[in-house]
Amino acid sequence: MMQAVMTTPGVIEYREVPVPEVGPDQIKVKMKKIGVCGSDIHVYHGKHPYTSYPVVQGHEVSAEVVEVGSNVQDFVPGDKVTIQPQVVCGKCYPCTHGMYNDCEVLKVMGFQTTGMASEYFVTEAAKALKLPDHMSYDHGAMIEPLAVAVHAVRRAGDMEGKQVLVLGGGPIGNLVAQTARAMGAKRVLLSELSAYRLETAHTCGIETVNPNERDLLEAIEDTFGSDRADYIFECVGINQTMDQAIRYARKGSTIMVVGVFGDLGTINMGFVQDHELTLKGSAMYRVEDYVKAIELVGDGKIEFDALITDHVPFTRYLDAYKLIDEQKDRAMKVIIDMEE
Template identity: 30%
Template sequence: MTDMMRAAVLTEPGRFEIRSRPIPTPGPGEVLIRITRVGICGTDLHIFHGNYAADSLPMVPGHEFTGTIRALGAGVGGLTPGAKAVVDMNIGCGACYWCRRNEILNCPHMRQMGITMDGAFADYMVVPARLVIPAPEAVPDAVLALTEPLSCVVRAARKAQVTFGQSALVIGAGPIGNLHVQLLRTIGAAPIIVTDRSADRVAMAVAAGADIGVSDPAQLRHAVMAATEGRGTDVVVESVGQPALYAEAMRLMRRGGHLAAFGLTGPEAELPLNILDTILHENSVKGSVAGMGQDMHDALTLLVHGRIDTAAFTRASFPLEQIQQAFDSIPDRPDDLKTQIVVA
């Protein structure tokens, strides 16, 4: 192993540079991971375009990753060099009230790999050993790299307390919307309605498990009410991040229904909420955006046992040297639900 590695540094919005850096050394309680595959997340695109975490630049993004354990720091046990692994990206202090409840995003000292600190678009990365999850050797790296995004969807379903026989509407049929559809089907929700302005992505979501697809916004309310005896759905998942769609979600869930607030909006966006209706109808809203802790383990289990159709998520890949091209070309490849960077 040489002493240097490659790292794709986002030097400014829209511009990557491949730089040579020393390979980091794991300290006590840390693990050195040889990165193999990294998915490009919607958050990465926001960072790339300068709409998020701009104060962290220059930075190495990337947080949807898998790799191989290469070296263990002092005091690390239970992990084997050479084994495949995925990593929980959310680093909390591990001791505060929120960390004890697995609500790491609320930890006052929380950091996120590839967002507030350097991430995985590099040959190697040092991570806390407690966040490393061994993965089966037989599962392809392209599939393992989906663990983190799927964990976000697992957490949203857990927060929404979705169960079999519940009707569900997923707003947005992009990569995460497609995963929401697939997980809802695995749980046993029915019927599942998906809507998106892209007829092609709606068709992909229907093929992945949705019962009803709607690409014409003018037809959405009729479709929802026709499928739910006029009540509205038990659960609505907003996975786009537009205030107008959140307002529509509130109108399309049944009395006593649940809104899973997932799509990120700007910091000034507000949700119009009729307080009296919320009280009298016993409606609920639960926010969720990132998987952590047990969510990661559950997501890995679902992938290992083939509960998720990963074909549309794993067919587009670029080598690390072509990361600029990978990011630039994403708008031109709408049929690729996910783009992955092959590091090793």
């Protein structure tokens, strides 16, 4: 089978490798779609701090089961699935306390261990989740980023009747806004600078503000009233938006740190103390977040199509990165098609 190997930053070689054998607790899948995300681009540019080369990428996937191991009861050939890309130890403190997404020696497929950019892939059946038959493979590949959003929204707390501010309208910010709404938020406002991403949020039915055009605090108070937002999600990963989150929080707001920060930030700790803010991080997801993500999509509560901006065939993998670099904010989610 063909496998796409990034041998060094910016270079992908296609290698012919044997199709792996299926163990008793494993399944073999035929890969259908692979989503490309910001972390993949860091690997492409050689700027991902925890990835060495050569590396096989691919962690947002949909696939079809083609073979199941002798002990596997939950899957049959023909099932549509997505696969959780985390490889965890099962022994450390987070793993033994229901937080395996924070495993002390966490490996993620496509970064620290072999990803799924190959025609076939063999995985533990326990990492696979069945997708409904009517779900398209494109949407199946979007379940992973949606699970990131679901995890963040659940960690924030109960959404019922709450007011939610989302800072950042990239794929994750957009999906956080949609998820908060789907899980009962009364009002959701998304702040973003890119006209294209604001338009995408509109298409998804999300209220927006461009803080370059309008004072952010004024927009917050117009939308939510003087009580502002109960929950604020930082989905960019830069100091400026983290600062906005803390500055424009209400006393007692909860701030979720969802963005991936490349630099050390400086924030107003005085506000965190005096305004009794709750500051929580959110990292990846657990199986229950995948289950909820699949359920939300099944219930028609998430708009994916507006986020899928481009398709690139597997044989031209690098074009996905070139396209994202060229298109910048206009490339939301690029999907690699395994079959042309």
